[in-house]
Amino acid sequence: MVAVVLLVTSSGGSGALAGVLGACITAPHLLGPFVARPLDLARDGRKVIAAACLLYATALTAGVLTYGHAPAVLTGLLLAAAGTCGPLLTGGISSRLPAIVGPRPRLRAQRRAQGWDVATYGIGGTVGPSLVAALSGWVSPTAAALALAVGAAAAAGGILLLPFTAPSHGGDRSAILRPGATLALIARTGPLRRTVYLTMIVALSVATLPITAVHMTKILGIEPATAAVLTAAYGLGNLTGSIGVMVFPLTGDPDRLMRRLALGVVAGLLTVTASPAFAVTASAYALTGILNAFFFASTLAARTEYAPSGARSQVFIWVAALKITSGSAGTALAGSLTGVTVRLPLVAGLLAVSAAVVVATVETRLTRADEKRP
Template identity: 50%
Template sequence: MCSASAAEAPAASGATRRSGGLARYVFAATLVRSADGGAVVAIVLLAQHTGLPAWVSGLLGASITAPHLLGPFISRRLDTARDGRVVIAVSAVVHGALLGVAALLLPHTWAAVPAVLLFVSGLFGPMLTGGISSRLPAIAGPSRQHQRRAQSWDVASYGISGTLGPAAVAWIAAGPGPLTAALVLAAAAITGAAAVLALPRQPPVTDASAVPSPLQTFRQIWGSGPLRRTLALTVTVAFSVAVLPIYAVAIAPQFGGAALAGTLVAGYGVGNLIGSALLMVKPLPGDADRLVVMLCFVVAAALAVVAAMPSFVAALVACGAAGIANALFFAATLAARSEYAPAEARGQVFIWVGALKIAAGSAGTATAGVLLFGAAWMPVALVAGVCVLAALAGARSRAAGLSRSAGASGSRSGNGHGPAPATAPQTGELARRRAR
């Protein structure tokens, strides 16, 4: 009886450490991601407040988001550092400091000067999104159930920060002004850096010399069936759901007023949060690779329903359902990145996928604006079709990989040479992952 109690004590202690680490993670991630997510809104509002033309405001906003695509080329440091927390914390401080300086200079100098500062600031944005997500697997513990539940909290962090950052900017800009809003975001990023340093320390999993370069990491992603599908479908879904805000603006007048656009977008955001809450109660079960493909079909169906809704209330409910579907899909992609990324390049894999996701979202928004020449539902219907095609391609690729691995396993067991050596297992889940 005493031995049972002694065994229960370390388990309870481990659960307490995981809960404490996860709580600190959600706090830190929400702070830095709110600063990153609200920065574009703050700078655009500040530029307009200072009297700059709309095209200049747009370019200043793009100066923050466009550099995310270059983030993977500075991400190797996250996998080679003795303490990855320091890399993320420094990134948050630089991001916040440059954002604050650019905001202070914007009313008093040529727009090109703050644009350069914002560009450099944006380079560190992926560290605050995918980079900090790469810390989560070690915090959550080795159990798949713990990992999946922690990933649901990560999805919630993205959803809260994606809503909280822009909403806080709009609220502060309406009162003290957009400059104050930008400075508050800068302070949030710097405060978040301190919170990142309070996360559990993770020693490097391998020697720095074994960490691949960014381009080698991308080749590893493309050479792994599950990671390749995760990347391709993440980009496709990000491109597709980015159409929804443009659709909301276009369709709102038909439903009774342009102001309803904000309500539709908010409905999508609430759906994301509901999806996160559902995942906390019941994490996604089963193979992450299969889930990514299956849930891409679900996102496509949700988008198709949005395009077909004839009334405001129906469209609002459909936008909420699309948000739920996207939250489930996003959780599946986080699980796939965690479970299939090589340990020596986990941070780079997270940042590669996150950076390309942001670029795809920007492209989706731009494409929706271009396609909005006829019926408002047309861009949504088109991207729903794109999601279906991508999911079909992913399902076919996965089936082919499973078939090849089954064939290879059968040929080894029936070739008269006996089983493969124990030091190089070629059957079961490991063989299927390698073959795909």
């Protein structure tokens, strides 16, 4: 999305057009659950993800090269085609984790592998924009976007090197749930339901941080450009947290871990809100990034352990799609609330996460009480 926005703005395009074309990359992630079923149906899911990588690379290349030489609508459609493949490149790859770890892994090994998975998101989220910024400055935004397309194409080969997993349907494709049925399964399965709404609300809350960083420079009395330092501190914290999960794998029940670590994110947001000076704010951003990485690892553990084998890919992608959508909503919310007061998005976020944890805790206790009844 950064590459697309730079491509438009550097050529004199309007901010509105840059926003619309950027949204063409992210918005189609909501369609992820509807493209996920072929992953569960396929005899070899690796080929589905590899094909998605190649289609992503092709559509992104075509979209970038047509910009300025064809109607913007065509460029938008091509970028949307790339965005539709996005969920298979995120949640789809994460769903292969059990096959990589092995059929009967020790819990510690499985959790460490989930830490590695979290790290790939952290590294990608840090290296990707940095690469785009560097290539845009040295060559052009077009070259930066094309480099990303080459990376996606190369990833197709890497996907095929992952261990093969026999299809969970055992030849009976009718056993694979459809997207609506998968969502209904998530809604009626307590741990999966809690995974979804905790993931969504935490994503919405932390998505306010980059927008808030820009406006907090005013009340901290520093240059607006320093907001990049705060955002980088969050990214570095997220990457540090990912490494922490690898070195010290999470232990315990994922359902409980999610609630506790979501409260950790609340503590980080509260620290950002109350910080009186730039150094404290930067540290608070880094702390929130660390805690969010641990929370993300707990949601991966929950998806792995609570999703039925016949719908695991769809569950992973449903959660990933809803997370990205919720993050986009958080960015929009922050943009509107900062007009009222700078810290309002942070306060709204930490209150929302706290409320979600309370609901999840009450729900869990009621379920346990029902199970104990004769």
